[in-house]
Amino acid sequence: MEISHSTIRQIGDYRLVNPEIAGGEIAIRLHYQMLRLRRLEEALRDEYHPADEMRCPIHFCIGQEAVPAALSLLLSTEDFLFSHHRSHGYYFAKGAPLNELFAEIYGRKTGASGGLAGSQDISHPSSNFYSGAILSGAVSIATGAAFGFQLQKKPQISVTGFGEGATDEGAFWEAVNHAGAKKLPLLFVVENNRYATFSDQLKRQNSDNICERVEAFGVRSKKIFGNDAPLVWQTLKDEISRLRNDDGPALVEAYTYRLNSHVGPEDDGINNYRTQEEMEFWKRNCPIRLLQEKLVATGLLNEKLIAEAEETIAQEVANCFDFAKSSSFPKVSDWRALNFNGNSPCADAFLAEENSAIFNPAQSEAKLAPY
Amino acid sequence: MAREISYAEAIREATDQAMALSNDVVVLGQLVDTPAGIFGTTTGLAGKYGLERVQDYPVSENLMTAAALGSSLTGLRPIICHQRLDFMLYSLDAITNWLALWRFKSNEKSSARVTIRAIVGKGWGQGPQHSKSLHSWFAHLPGLRVAMPATAFDAKGLLLESVFSEDPAIIIEGRGLFSMREHVPEHPYRVRFGQALVRKEGFDVTVVAIGVMVPPAMRAAAILDKEGISVEVVDPRTLNPLDRETIVKSTTKTSRLVVADPGWHSFGAATEIITTVTESMGTQLLCNPQRVTYPDSHTPMSMALEKEYYPNEQEIILAIRRALE
Numbered sequence: 001m002e003i004s005h006s007t008i009r010q011i012g013d014y015r016l017v018n019p020e021i022a023g024g025e026i027a028i029r030l031h032y033q034m035l036r037l038r039r040l041e042e043a044l045r046d047e048y049h050p051a052d053e054m055r056c057p058i059h060f061c062i063g064q065e066a067v068p069a070a071l072s073l074l075l076s077t078e079d080f081l082f083s084h085h086r087s088h089g090y091y092f093a094k095g096a097p098l099n100e101l102f103a104e105i106y107g108r109k110t111g112a113s114g115g116l117a118g119s120q121d122i123s124h125p126s127s128n129f130y131s132g133a134i135l136s137g138a139v140s141i142a143t144g145a146a147f148g149f150q151l152q153k154k155p156q157i158s159v160t161g162f163g164e165g166a167t168d169e170g171a172f173w174e175a176v177n178h179a180g181a182k183k184l185p186l187l188f189v190v191e192n193n194r195y196a197t198f199s200d201q202l203k204r205q206n207s208d209n210i211c212e213r214v215e216a217f218g219v220r221s222k223k224i225f226g227n228d229a230p231l232v233w234q235t236l237k238d239e240i241s242r243l244r245n246d247d248g249p250a251l252v253e254a255y256t257y258r259l260n261s262h263v264g265p266e267d268d269g270i271n272n273y274r275t276q277e278e279m280e281f282w283k284r285n286c287p288i289r290l291l292q293e294k295l296v297a298t299g300l301l302n303e304k305l306i307a308e309a310e311e312t313i314a315q316e317v318a319n320c321f322d323f324a325k326s327s328s329f330p331k332v333s334d335w336r337a338l339n340f341n342g343n344s345p346c347a348d349a350f351l352a353e354e355n356s357a358i359f360n361p362a363q364s365e366a367k368l369a370p371y
Numbered sequence: 372m373a374r375e376i377s378y379a380e381a382i383r384e385a386t387d388q389a390m391a392l393s394n395d396v397v398v399l400g401q402l403v404d405t406p407a408g409i410f411g412t413t414t415g416l417a418g419k420y421g422l423e424r425v426q427d428y429p430v431s432e433n434l435m436t437a438a439a440l441g442s443s444l445t446g447l448r449p450i451i452c453h454q455r456l457d458f459m460l461y462s463l464d465a466i467t468n469w470l471a472l473w474r475f476k477s478n479e480k481s482s483a484r485v486t487i488r489a490i491v492g493k494g495w496g497q498g499p500q501h502s503k504s505l506h507s508w509f510a511h512l513p514g515l516r517v518a519m520p521a522t523a524f525d526a527k528g529l530l531l532e533s534v535f536s537e538d539p540a541i542i543i544e545g546r547g548l549f550s551m552r553e554h555v556p557e558h559p560y561r562v563r564f565g566q567a568l569v570r571k572e573g574f575d576v577t578v579v580a581i582g583v584m585v586p587p588a589m590r591a592a593a594i595l596d597k598e599g600i601s602v603e604v605v606d607p608r609t610l611n612p613l614d615r616e617t618i619v620k621s622t623t624k625t626s627r628l629v630v631a632d633p634g635w636h637s638f639g640a641a642t643e644i645i646t647t648v649t650e651s652m653g654t655q656l657l658c659n660p661q662r663v664t665y666p667d668s669h670t671p672m673s674m675a676l677e678k679e680y681y682p683n684e685q686e687i688i689l690a691i692r693r694a695l696e
Binding site (some may be wrong): 080081111112113114115116117121123125126128130132134137140141142143144145146147148149152154157158167170171174175177178181327335337338339340341342343344345346347350351352353354355356357358359360361362363364365366367369370371 | 392393407423424429431433434437438439440441442443444445446447448464465468469471472474475476477478479480481482492493494495497512514516521522524528531532535536537538546547548549550551552553555556558559560561562568569570571583585586587588590593612695
């Protein structure tokens with residue numbers, strides 16, 4: 001049966017995770033990365049209220065750790081990653097410093113974006129990570145980065161991560177069209193978590209066949225169970241490898257689920273958009289739990305190793321909070337400089353200074369034609 | 372005699388020179404690779420630099436703007452071309468939510484080196500979807516530079532300056548100007564943003580004229596000169612940044628202000644310029660500031676109505692006379 005949100009639960013609890021796909025060492029690293037991401041998100045969620053020191057919208061990604069964890073093991077710093085508003089996983093995937101993520105959310109000057117952007121607009125240019133809140137905006141920009149790499153024959157690839165909600169946008173299909181037409185080195189990663197905020201995909205789209213649709217534009221695609229971390233890793237690895245060999249573009253649709261609310265720590269269940277039974281299914285089939293069971297069963301992990309990992313992560317998270325809370329708030333002395341660079345070293349090198357007020361106004365305007 | 376070329380040829384020459392100076396410069400737009408070449412401004416460039424660097428783009432304006440931004444992050448300096456500004460409006464998200472705030476959002480760490488060329492039709496029944504300028508919309512945005520070159524000289528210098536600077540810019544080109552010829556130096560040069568030009572010195576009244584309003588303002592000044600009315604014509608050349616100092620300095624000298632703005636009357640560039648002057652001079656002005664603008668109406672197609680809709684030197688002369696009353 002083809003995977004989709006409507007078929008996943010019919011199959012029953014997922015039993016197919018196979019750490020050997022990735023190999024033991026990678027599987028353990030995947031587990032560790034997912035656990036790190038999970039714990040930092042939980043810590044942020046739990047600290048959010050009543051402290052109220054994080055004063056920005058945060059779209060947590062609890063339950064959606066498999067894709068970011070896999071990407072974190074597959075991308076180089078030089079690759080570009082453009083993320084949607086649910087950004088922490090992708091920020092993490094690019095290996096950008098977590099203390100700067102925390103400081104950003106706390107609005108401190110040591111934040112990745114100096115406290116100017118917050119969780120949903122954070123970027124870390126030296127890690128080649130960018131995000132933004134407007135759906136599919138980052139997808140379009142990713143297309144341009146892929147074009148730049150292709151034109152300049154650079155070895156990097158461009159990756160963009162987003163949810164199925166972004167595929168409602170016309171901008172998304174413009175990007176798919178151009179990527180397919182130009183065979184761009186661009187990887188689209190759809191984390192299909194079924195809901196755009198509280199709206200079911202099938203309320204907004206004729207069907208959930210995103211893959212079939214992008215294939216028609218010349219973008220090859222794969223749909224997978226997105227909580228099977230070794231499978232996610234293997235699939236992304238294959239596609240990234242093909243992209244690096246000028247065999248792009250590709251789209252991977254990973255079916256997954258956010259266990260938290262759309263935004264913030266508050267429960268959004270009042271909107272009645274998902275059932276308790278559905279949430280329980282996904283809790284049982286969360287990517288960390290699925291992989292951990294197999295790793296423990298095969299002896300690659302045990303309680304002691306997990307406890308050690310938890311302790312290391314707890315310390316890392318505590319350090320991030322300390323860093324954020326002890327950092328100063330930003331000050332702005334020049335609003336204009338914040339918005340305009342003003343320097344132009346390239347123009348200084350290439351262009352002469354000239355000025356001329358000479359102008360003959362006794363000329364008629366151009367007579368236009370139909371075209 | 373100094374070499375003269377047209378406004379369109381000046382844009383083409385600037386683009387050609389930019390592409391020769393740096394392999395990072397690319398031109399994207401619908402039909403940029405055709406012989407017609409965006410009214411002659413890109414003609415021949417595809418043959419010279421190849422179809423990758425002079426790239427016909429899908430009819431996806433929003434994508435083009437966003438992709439230009441993405442490509443600039445990889446080191447490119449794209450020039451994107453819109454034959455008609457109106458079509459560009461699909462890219463308001465890319466411009467407003469991404470391009471203009473890219474530097475801000477990255478805490479000054481990342482630059483979006485994108486030049487947008489947008490052409491504004493006028494006449495021959497271009498009508499309401501081929502003739503909007505909207506420069507005041509764009510000038511309102513932090514983070515986006517806005518140029519309104521009125522002459523071939525400025526068209527070349529501002530385009531080169533924009534391409535080789537670190538901030539994004541939109542250059543709004545009045546198509547009525549494309550045939551006008553002027554002395555343009557052959558070598559690559561820059562006209563800096565934020566530097567207004569006093570095109571004609573005078574003592575009785577300051578006329579600040581923007582873009583396609585510069586030629587009629589100059590003609591009005593020449594006509595009134597013969598009557599002994601001395602008009603100073605200031606061309607701001609760019610609206611963001613706006614050279615407020617030069618405008619205020621001129622008006623301080625003349626104490627009278629007329630603004631000729633090729634946009635709608637309300638909430639426009641003229642409003643901003645008059646406000647700037649009155650904030651500085653207040654009751655020292657000897658007249659109420661005058662605006663010469665388009666009516667608060669969309670552009671009509673009929674040639675009979677076009678004549679009524681677009682102000683010319685006669686309307687500017689009337690405004691100057693009102694200022695001198």
